[in-house]
Amino acid sequence: MQPVAVTSTPGGCPVAAGKRAGRQTAQAAGAGSKFCHTLPASLRAPLSRAERPGGRNSRLVVANTASLEAQAQQAPPGTPAPKTKYAASAEVVMAAPGVDILRVACTARLPEVEFNLRRGTTTNSYLLKGAGGVYEALIDVPSRVFDVDFAAQLSACGATDTLRHVIITRLTPERLPVLAAVLRTCRQRGIQLSLTNPALQLLNDRAAADETLAQALKGVQIEVVGRGSELRLSAKGQGKGRSLRFIPIPTPRWPDLTAVYSEEDKLLFSSNLFSAHAAPPGTAGGTRNAPRADWGWSEYGEDWKYYFDCMLAPAARQTAAALDKLNINASQARAGGTVSKMLAPLRRLADLVTELTMGADDGVAEPLAVAAIAPMHGPIVRQSLTELVGRYGDWTTAQLKAAASGSVAVLYASAYGNTASLAQAISHGITKAGVAVDTLNLEAAGLDELERALDRCSGFLLGSPTLGGHMPTQVQTALGTIIRNANARQVPCSVFGSFGWSGEAVDMMEKRLKDAGFRFAFDPVRCKFKPTPATLQLCEESGLDLAQEIKRAQKRKERMAAEKLSVAETGSGRALALGRVLGSLCVLTAKDGDAQGAMLASWVSQASFDPPGLTVAVKRDRAVESMLPVGAQFVLNVLAEGKDRPIMKQLLKPFKPAEDRFAGMQVQEAESSGAVVLPDAAAYIECTVSQRMEAGDHYIVYATVDTGKVLDNDAQSVVHYRKIGTSY
Numbered sequence: 266m267q268p269v270a271v272t273s274t275p276g277g278c279p280v281a282a283g284k285r286a287g288r289q290t291a292q293a294a295g296a297g298s299k300f301c302h303t304l305p306a307s308l309r310a311p312l313s314r315a316e317r318p319g320g321r322n323s324r325l326v327v328a329n330t331a332s333l334e335a336q337a338q339q340a341p342p343g344t345p346a347p348k349t350k351y352a353a354s355a356e357v358v359m360a361a362p363g364v365d366i367l368r369v370a371c372t373a374r375l376p377e378v379e380f381n382l383r384r385g386t387t388t389n390s391y392l393l394k395g396a397g398g399v400y401e402a403l404i405d406v407p408s409r410v411f412d413v414d415f416a417a418q419l420s421a422c423g424a425t426d427t428l429r430h431v432i433i434t435r436l437t438p439e440r441l442p443v444l445a446a447v448l449r450t451c452r453q454r455g456i457q458l459s460l461t462n463p464a465l466q467l468l469n470d471r472a473a474a475d476e477t478l479a480q481a482l483k484g485v486q487i488e489v490v491g492r493g494s495e496l497r498l499s500a501k502g503q504g505k506g507r508s509l510r511f512i513p514i515p516t517p518r519w520p521d522l523t524a525v526y527s528e529e530d531k532l533l534f535s536s537n538l539f540s541a542h543a544a545p546p547g548t549a550g551g552t553r554n555a556p557r558a559d560w561g562w563s564e565y566g567e568d569w570k571y572y573f574d575c576m577l578a579p580a581a582r583q584t585a586a587a588l589d590k591l592n593i594n595a596s597q598a599r600a601g602g603t604v605s606k607m608l609a610p611l612r613r614l615a616d617l618v619t620e621l622t623m624g625a626d627d628g629v630a631e632p633l634a635v636a637a638i639a640p641m642h643g644p645i646v647r648q649s650l651t652e653l654v655g656r657y658g659d660w661t662t663a664q665l666k667a668a669a670s671g672s673v674a675v676l677y678a679s680a681y682g683n684t685a686s687l688a689q690a691i692s693h694g695i696t697k698a699g700v701a702v703d704t705l706n707l708e709a710a711g712l713d714e715l716e717r718a719l720d721r722c723s724g725f726l727l728g729s730p731t732l733g734g735h736m737p738t739q740v741q742t743a744l745g746t747i748i749r750n751a752n753a754r755q756v757p758c759s760v761f762g763s764f765g766w767s768g769e770a771v772d773m774m775e776k777r778l779k780d781a782g783f784r785f786a787f788d789p790v791r792c793k794f795k796p797t798p799a800t801l802q803l804c805e806e807s808g809l810d811l812a813q814e815i816k817r818a819q820k821r822k823e824r825m826a827a828e829k830l831s832v833a834e835t836g837s838g839r840a841l842a843l844g845r846v847l848g849s850l851c852v853l854t855a856k857d858g859d860a861q862g863a864m865l866a867s868w869v870s871q872a873s874f875d876p877p878g879l880t881v882a883v884k885r886d887r888a889v890e891s892m893l894p895v896g897a898q899f900v901l902n903v904l905a906e907g908k909d910r911p912i913m914k915q916l917l918k919p920f921k922p923a924e925d926r927f928a929g930m931q932v933q934e935a936e937s938s939g940a941v942v943l944p945d946a947a948a949y950i951e952c953t954v955s956q957r958m959e960a961g962d963h964y965i966v967y968a969t970v971d972t973g974k975v976l977d978n979d980a981q982s983v984v985h986y987r988k989i990g991t992s993y
């Protein structure tokens with residue numbers, strides 16, 4: 266991949282004087298010239314079929330198609346830059362022969378919903394060695410929110426003297442300062458920066474307003490990569506180098522996402538796919554020469570699944586397309602792999618995708634022989650490769666199937682990621698309830714894609730930041746399309762958005778939809794700048810509420826058929842016999858920062874003497890479920906005979922998202938967790954979640970007992986009698 270000659274526009278912006286199919290090369294401006302704010306047309310990648318007007322990823326064809334970034338610049342500035350720094354550590358560990366990881370690990374709890382398992386996170390940057398055994402290429406940089414001086418770490422391991430390539434599989438505003446520092450610190454002249462077109466657009470937008478970034482890009486060769494782009498490491502005469510193949514796998518949240526495949530290592534750098542947010546103590550405990558061998562399913566299965574649920578389930582169609590494009594064949598490179606077992610779900614998935622995505626143009630790629638997956642977050646996937654790839658197929662299939670019986674369209678734009686975080690939390694609540702989400706980033710989605718999502722949705726949500734007292738153009742255009750859409754008028758909806766001071770966008774969206782007669786499923790969610798855990802909890806519960814409403818409507822439709830079935834089931838010995846299993850009636854309460862949760866629980870049982878432990882079955886779509894990851898504390902209030910009715914009445918009321926479940930009731934707080942203790946209970950027990958098991962439509966939560974107190978020595982515990990095993 267040779268850089269091509271570069272000339273300058275009158276404004277001093279560099280443009281490539283030549284290009285080759287599928288990619289272009291540009292060089293950042295030399296001394297004195299400014300990096301372009303917006304790419305000149307000649308520099309843009311030719312549009313793929315999906316990107317052409319009307320294609321899946323086409324930009325909205327509207328009068329003003331300026332990026333959100335550019336629209337924000339038209340307004341008075343004032344947003345404080347997010348400066349949060351989380352304590353983190355860095356270390357170099359070996360990923361594979363000739364490939365090291367410079368891993369930044371952080372055990373602090375980050376606020377976004379995807380970190381709810383509270384296992385911290387790692388960001389992996391990969392260092393690839395060239396023919397002389399020196400570091401030649403770097404894949405990815407971490408976010409500046411971690412208090413690690415990444416460029417200094419690179420320097421300490423000698424990489425800044427030798428790096429010739431920096432490859433970006435995903436760029437965010439928070440990574441740009443780190444990228445700038447890395448480029449400034451690298452010593453090799455003409456270092457090459459490879460990234461996709463959407464990432465380059467972000468880089469350009471930011472460089473136009475940020476002199477430090479623009480300076481760091483001087484002399485850097487920028488290579489725009491797309492499907493089929495290859496990068497050969499190590500120059501001629503230095504032996505056989507590595508060849509890296511780029512496989513773009515965009516999603517609405519990450520339009521610039523690309524995977525990178527190294528044929529020589531059979532290593533797939535999968536970026537956010539196959540990631541996990543986990544950095545438990547000891548995770549980073551590998552050594553330079555001995556990668557840990559025990560990073561398996563039992564240790565990380567839950568983290569992989571949770572990451573998928575939060576980040577990829579709301580983009581199931583794009584995830585399916587990404588899996589097709591990658592078409593990972595783990596067994597070709599590993600003995601004992603089960604090809605048919607692994608590929609079968611993917612084939613089924615491919616069929617489903619073809620059915621559900623009209624106009625998909627990419628098809629299934631040739632199988633990719635993969636020995637290990639090197640993701641952006643969490644462990645290298647080696648032992649669990651076949652299992653994780655197979656499960657990704659299964660999970661995606663399940664989402665697509667759920668989508669076939671109704672989905673919620675989550676439509677949003679976000680310049681700085683705050684509205685995107687709200688969308689993520691709402692989507693998580695929806696998928697938790699078993700309803701599919703169809704996410705559309707309005708900045709990247711085509712008009713036809715928006716119309717298709719509206720035509721098939723069972724509900725929709727619209728999110729927007731306020732920029733310069735308005736919603737961005739893309740949201741305004743989408744709003745017009747929504748108001749004209751016949752199906753959208755029939756289904757429940759709501760709006761959400763982040764703002765800085767005035768927050769007009771949410772009010773405008775709410776007013777226009779309400780004036781047009783749309784029915785709101787929950788109150789609009791407004792959030793000042795970055796959402797707090799309580800706001801994210803509100804979003805998740807709002808999503809849950811909407812999903813439950815949709816499910817109720819679906820159930821009503823199915824009732825006639827279902828009634829016949831339930832008559833048979835009611836009469837069956839199985840259901841009646843199961844109904845004879847009893848539990849004591851309790852109220853489980855939990856607290857997470859300023860968010861509170863509670864539920865009635867009767868599927869409770871002591872489970873161990875040593876340590877004293879119990880299990881509670883928690884339905885997957887309970888709002889409090891997300892407050893019960895491993896390590897979280899909760900309180901179990903055992904209800905007392907004669908005092909249980911008012912408590913039950915209170916908790917069985919319908920609640921609005923994040924509404925106080927105990928408003929008007931006398932409650933106390935447990936000492937350690939701060940969760941609600943009911944003074945009228947017979948006893949309360951404070952527990953810590955030790956393990957969770959998936960059990961059909963419930964999770965079995967096993968918790969060890971920390972403390973407990975009998976509040977009324979004379980009280981009898983309430984036993985919850987029921988007639989049949991098909992309900993509580």
Ligand SMILES: Cc1cc2nc3c(=O)[nH]c(=O)nc-3n(C[C@H](O)[C@H](O)[C@H](O)COP(=O)(O)O)c2cc1C
Pocket residue numbers: 336337338339340341342343344678679680681682683684685729730731732733734735763764765766767768769793794795
């Ligand atoms: C240039 C600029 C203009 C803005 N204008 C407004 C405004 O008029 N009213 C307001 O409430 N917030 C305004 N904000 C604040 C944004 O709404 C706030 O940063 C919000 O969190 C962005 O959401 P997002 O991350 O989803 O893009 C502005 C921010 C910037 C950078």
